[in-house]
Amino acid sequence: MKVFHPFRHPLRHSFCNRGLHSLRAKLTLANVALLALGIVATTAVSLMGMRYYLLDQVDTELIKMRDSLGSSELTIRKVDSLGALSFVKDKLVPEATDKDRSAPDSIYTAVDDRGRAVGILDVPLTEAQIGLARAAGDAPALAQDTGPHDVTVNGASYRVTAVRLSDGTYILMAASTEALHMGMSKALRLDFAVGGLLLVLLACLTMMSVSRRMRPLEDMVETSSAIAEGDLTRRVPSSHHPTQEVEQLRLALNSMLHQVESAYRTRERSAAQLRRFVGDASHELRTPLSAIRGYLQLYDKGMLSDPAERRRAWDRVLAETDRMGRLVDELLTLARLDQEPQLLLRNVDLSRLVRDAAEDLRVQQPERPISVGADGALLVRADESGLRKVLGNLMGNVRTHTPEDVPVRLGLEREDGVVRLCVEDKGPGLCEEDAARVFDRFFRAGGGAGSGLGLAIVQGVVLAHGGEVAVRTAPGEGLTVTVTLPARTALEA
Incomplete structure (x- = not known):
């Protein structure tokens, strides 16, 4: 059954209407009216000229006759x-x-x-x-x-x-002067007959020409109707012999439709991410809150009579509280990054930050092999706290998702006017599907530990500095995270 759509049919009906109010009819009537005025004016001038010429001949003959009789x-x-x-x-x-x-x-x-x-x-x-x-x-x-x-x-x-x-x-x-009037009458009828034929011919040619020239506009109406029905991929096709103005309108409309489609897709994606973010945040916060509420209820009912049990319950409450605090801090960090925060830019020795991050990882995991390629000093005009958070989250990602004996390499280099920071581990790596979502908020590959916000924060901080971050991974080949800062922010010491 054919369903009536409120956008499609009225648009097409109004544009394709062949009544006197259509643009096609108005252009035709305007051309016919102009030609009719031209024919009338030309006929009037020609008849007046012919009458003047013939009457002048008659008058000349009469005057000569009168003068000849008057002189005798x-x-x-x-x-x-x-x-x-x-x-x-x-x-x-x-x-x-x-x-x-x-x-x-x-x-x-x-x-x-x-x-x-x-x-x-x-x-x-x-x-x-x-x-x-x-x-x-x-x-x-x-x-x-x-x-x-x-x-x-x-x-x-x-x-x-x-x-x-x-x-x-x-x-x-x-x-x-009867012959004169008869000749003028025949000339008038002939002019009107030829003029009427020209008017009919002009009307037909105008209708055909306007129909051909208006076809791109009809395509635009059909495309707009299809987009109003939900087909955002539709574009206005190019005609075989387009006029310059119509072609410019087509290109502008297609550009606008592309932007509309991109904005709609972005909005849908943002709405889906927001829904998933709210659901994940609620789930992450519900877990520590449920644990804290449970231990408090046990304590309130006097079920923790053993001092060892009370101590263990208290430690669990503190751990869940710390976990919830870290989660809230990370959420606040992401919220500030989404609002394009004002960074405290100053010259920061990125090499020193890389070496400090490596030393912190050695202290936390002494058995892990760590190699650092950040000799000398490399000054970057950036926000130091943001870069420390980037390095801290990258090290935390390595510490959480790889065994302690897996080697890690930190590399820093300047090349082609950009600064590249690489953190490479030889861990289990990620599959292609997980690698595509590694920067999504609350995404944890294989349901592992952590809040799933670490790499999202890394991406937010890097983007705030005008840089970009990428990953290269495969199952069994480890994970390499590359942070690139643009040349305009990098100054070599």
């Missing part, structure tokens, strides 16, 4: 008498077929000073001529104006101008 001393009577002239015949006197034409390309008619159409050569006026006289209106104003005007004659568009003859008659001249 024509009157309406001269026009009647000059009926054989080509202009009068072709322009002012239309053919009979023009009566059937609702929108001729050009119209010429004579009007009097009242604006009424006047016939020429006894030819009846056409509807176009009558309509032109009616639409033109004030002929004197047209004659005085420098340019033609737009008029509508019987539903058709024209450009009209006028010229005054010598006898006061006005000749109206009009040229049709």
Whole structure:
């Protein structure tokens, strides 16, 4: 059965939503809107230019015609008498077929000073001529104006101008602009058709491009959802053709996820160590407390009547009290080390400390063969009490876990800018599993004696000095503990 997770599905649904509120739709709409504005602006400019150019041609022809008539001393009577002239015949006197034409390309008619159409050569006026006289209106104003005007004659568009003859008659001249408007209308429809096709093509290409470019972001969402479900090992994969910004985001996110995973693992490990530490500390403290409580109860009930028994019980109480005190001191030492204590740094002769530790071990175990390789003086800027504790715990580890006849070697040398302290014994050694946990708190290989805090304190003190500690061991080959202090803390005498 598929289980709904509160993090995974809402994230993917919100990102993969193809509605108007998705980033993919918004980018597409923005591109389409910009192109639409560009098409509209380009179409408007082109139509305005075309209209201006064509109207200028029409107006130029009308103005030339008006100037030619205005420069001659024509009157309406001269026009009647000059009926054989080509202009009068072709322009002012239309053919009979023009009566059937609702929108001729050009119209010429004579009007009097009242604006009424006047016939020429006894030819009846056409509807176009009558309509032109009616639409033109004030002929004197047209004659005085420098340019033609737009008029509508019987539903058709024209450009009209006028010229005054010598006898006061006005000749109206009009040229049709229907072809111009039809051409502009066709151009507009063509622009809109091509523009619409371009918009559809742009929308499709934008959707495809954005989908491909947004794929890394979808991978990031899927990775985040998987991590929210508990898979901390997931990382954002690299795309085939990533953009620089997306690749930088991917690398930053993967780096952050690595840090999150490391922090989570560290927290889990620390929590497990803390639980184990609390349990081990409780167990270690419970043992001496139980022994002390038991002897005190025996003494309280009067069951220790023999002086020898009372003495033995008292010695056991003191021993357990000392053991508990040492355990508490070691725990306090570890707690201070965990809090990064301020060390009292000064020049310390590490060779002298090594020789003192060897002499202490000889006094405690005279039969143990001990060799020391720490001649001369080697000054180290460190906390003397901390280094003494390190050597004391290492010697105590040897004394507790190896027989008294096992040889021990203490070596001290400076090499490659670091100081190395080696404590090597020829004891039974440790297996690989025990060696991996040798610095864990309360860990005792094979359940041996001791509190299990000695090497943990050694590691804490060495780390506080900026150094490191390592072990080399194998079953039957003894144990070698190497303490390394960095060169910045070491000064040769």
